Amino acid sequence: MFDKNDFKVFEDMTLSGRLDLIKTNLDPKFEVFGSDLLKHLEDEYQQKFFMKIAKHQRRTKNPPPDTWLAINQDKKGYKKTPHLELGLWPDRYFITFSLLADIRDRQKYYPILEKYQDQIVKEGWGVSNDHTSSKLLPALDFEKIIAHYQKVKSSDLVVGFELLNSSEEVLSGDYDQLLQDKFLQLSKYLVNFNQEISTQN
Template sequence: MPVSGFTKNDFNVFTIDGLDERMEALKEHVRPKLEELGKEFTPTLSSLTGEEMFYHVAKHARRTKNPPKDTWVAFAANSRGYKMMPHFQIGLWESHVFIWFALIYEAPDKEAFGKVLEKNADFIYKQIPADFVWSTDHTKPDTIKHDELSRDELLSMFSRLQTVKKAEILCGYQVPRERAIKLSPDDLAKMIDGVFKTLIPLYKMA
């Protein structure tokens, strides 16, 4: 099934005021595209990871007043949820598309994963492409480019994962909205595929 590309309208959803109004627009414009991406990339990720993967489109169901500032589809080896597991995400903020490998604060094995990352820091530092980015908080759009990180700064992120309860680690690629709306569906799919292949070693470490 072909995926649809993202349009200006998809990004503009995040400028709509009011929880109900924004949720309505998300359901209408963005969620069908995330469903498509979920169906398209679940088999790919199952094959790359060697595990049966399931996709989960964000429903933002617990929100009562603040409209969501981003939305996504997540992929994990669990049919019931993804937050407790190492997982992958494709999604968007008003400013960009993101493609992530993520281990967020709900995951119980963060300390063990932090140790594995620390042990493999040299490999990770060399293998992650210069234009990929890191984040330590999935609720904020800010990231740090890999080529602007020193090895020690990377190590300190890995160490924080072991000691701080709310710590998170995300690594992936961002596409600014102006570039994203020009990508054909085919180019978008190829890009996502390439990013996931690059991130698989991190998933396998987790």
Template sequence: MFTHKSFEVFDIVGLEARMTAIRSTIQPIFSEIGEKLVGDLQTIFPDEAFYLHIAQHRRRTTHAPENTWSAISTQKRGYKMEAHYQLGIWQDYVFLYLSIIDQPKKQQKYAQCWQELLTTAQLPGDFVLSKDHTKAEFFQLDELPNALERLGKVKKAELEVGKIWPASRFDGQHDEEIEGEIREALRQLSSIYRQLMEVK
């Protein structure tokens, strides 16, 4: 599980030095938890195959990443082309999101599908949303209708919805509890994910 040391990685100066720390400190956690999340999804969706992807940040040549993440999708060769799950970490928090980023071909249809679900899909009150996967800021769910409208109209719009866990909770005393909450958040998003997977 993540520890205070996981968050301190983002204090390290320099691309290579920070990436070395990400690989040794954070990516093994992504692998461990990610495999459990893949197993959970296989149970929920027994007819689908799921693949764990861990961000490598290979396109970076100068600036060290301000966050890092893993993703789970039904595509073996990538994840950004479809709605997918992300488990990631910023300097201040860990997140589990259902994500639509980087202009997938079905973006408008995803937005329409999710808008149709707004009246029936009940999301927990402590869930939040992100409008840009490159920024740490997040918003309350009352902004979801406007964010969905923008997702359907603006090509570069993004949407991520899920739960965050502040860095202060990762004190080594609540690991099992947090892992359970991460897996429960994935399950709570699965009804929406099911509908998004069926978008043609």
């Protein structure tokens, strides 16, 4: 389904042109792939999940630098809750689990992050304090990422995986299963964090 031509949407430097390419070339893939992810998640966890595909409706001048689908467990919206994303920057695919700066009950997540810190580091996920940047730091930096998230209110908490468009997997053209596997591996943090929060309330 996904292939190296996905990145051609970013070659159009106009807002309308890039949005049209995203809508035509990527959104149908997100719809099919995301629906399959929802089925896997609901079968595995026996819980309800919700998907949103980015529409970039607030953009009026500059073309979107990335595009994605998001999955969470709150039908009201995903940005103020823990959520998973699968998407593209111009040079890579990304799969991330995020707690954004304005998440509801932000401070309640601090001890949960510390609880799962060692596991996230051991599994070798990339980490970041900025969901608007494509750069993920090594897992060994996670302690600093958590500390920054606790101190700086404008910061995000991002854990994830990236697949560069120059990688052997992308060049060979057969990596749908890899993306699905990484997404499902990361999904346990979405479910676990939500369960931890529910026990606090």
